[in-house]
Amino acid sequence: MHVRTLCLGALALGDASGYEIKKLFEDGVFSHFSEASFGSIYPALTKLTDDGLLTCQAHSQEGRPDKKVYSLTDLGRAAFQEALSQPIQADKYRSDFLFCLIFANQMPTLRVSEILDNKLKELKEEHNRIEAEGIVPNTPSSDLVKEFGAHVTLSMIEFLEENRLRIEALGCETGACLSTPCEAVG
Template identity: 40%
Template sequence: MSLRYAVLTLLDIDPGSGYDLKRRFERSVSHFWSASHQQMYRELHKLHDEGLLDCEEQPQAGKPDKKVYSLTDKGRAELRNWVAQPAAPQKIREPFLVRMFAGHHLSRDELHGALDAQLQLHRGLLDNYREQNERVLKSDPALQERYWLAHQTLLLGIEAEKTWITWAEKLLVELEEKREETN
């Protein structure tokens, strides 16, 4: 998948500025897709140049005009065609796992510290996703129905983080057991 379709999908929900889109991105698809602010703006401009987005400038007091993007019919058709295509599963690209693969170069303490730091990051992500889930569950029932499928991706993100945490906690216990065996 490319950022192109994440942007089209988010603008299909509601028109918005680059800033609006980045915030929406962080509160929705960030549990399975990432992009920098610069990448987001580059993609908005590219999609606009291709005729997939309209851009309306809205004046703001004391600030530059706000550019609000929305899908064109051509953009909606592009999104629909993309959604209809089968998607191949993606392989995990996780830098931490490469480090773990080469973890035999670390002392037990260094390995423990690296794993514990990763565990804390995943606990933080899980807390964030659970907060997002609570907001969804407290939202208007009509919105919940409209975005039911989108919500399912968040629920998968929660399960993925729980799996990471279970794996890391188990590995920390095993590291501690190995440390006791050698003492």
């Protein structure tokens, strides 16, 4: 899904500036399953406005740059509806943590414990963020999506805690793996 479509969706929740859209992806409703950078949001908004899918109204502010508030046009609303009716791309899950775990036999046990603790900490923070946050909008849809996120995050935490000993046992004994790297395959 293109950043242009993500922006259309963000604006379907209400008018917003580029900065505010970015916050939706950083701390808001979209934060645990979607992302977009300034470098893609700003050009996307310009393009969408040029194509007549958005209108832009500059609110002049004291001291700060003009706040450009974007709104969906009827054309934009229709384009988003169209996007929602398209086939949905498969989810993508990227984990450098799991990638590194594959090579745990080349790490000192201490390092394995460290990355495991970091991952658990990260997951617990994420879980708290999802449950605690007073994210707007608070619709039945966003509640469900948040519950999904909390459920999955908790499931990861459970797995890692239940298998802590097995995971730590994957590491080499101190230092040994550096001098004689264990081959994973013959």
